[in-house]
Amino acid sequence: MVFRSLIEVERAIRASWGSDTCAPEDVPDWCPDNPARGQCGTTALVLNDLFGGVLMRGEVHRDGEWVDYHWWNRLGDGLELDLTREQFAANELVGPGEAVSRPTGSGRLDAEYETLRRRVRERLGH
Template sequence: MTLSNFSDLEQAIRDGWGADTTTPEHRPDWTPDNPARDQCGVTALVVHDLLGGDLIRGEVHVDGERVDYHWWNRLGMGIEVDLTREQFAPEEMVVGGDVIERPAEIVRLREEYELLRSRVMAALCS
């Protein structure tokens, strides 16, 4: 994938985000002012579908306590791609980052992942 094609992928992903692709329990708090909020898992899976590489999961800490997890991708030559990094408030810190195995079956957020994936594929194929 060339840099311009990657820009197309990034734009397709960003355009595909919505309240309906975010984590259901956080959906009432989703806003277009911070469209990347709670989109990391589905986004990392779609990037993994299209580019391969590793899935990375870190912890989100506030005041030293884990409050959530954050997902992103590591591609060839160690290049890390995190299309949702801007979602965090100043007090939220992403700590660590371990390679995790892709789930054999996506159970949690399956509908949201499939919706985002279909939007991205439609945008890239048009």
């Protein structure tokens, strides 16, 4: 896929988020005022499709207790790219990340990922 810039891709991704691209457990907390909520897994996969690199995952703790994982990307030049970090409230902390393999086979976010992927490609003109 050919595109002009990372900024263009970021705009396409942010414009493509919705409750239907959100992780199911985060749908009750998703709203247009916090559109990044629950988008980390699908966004990280779409960015990985476009730029390659490494998927990163860190634990999320709310009020000191583990609640979930947060996903982002490390690009080939070592730059860590996290388009969804702003989703977290003050009482939610993301721990250090570790590189993880891209999930293979069917997964729980397949429909959400495909919806986001399709929208982003359309916005980029592909």
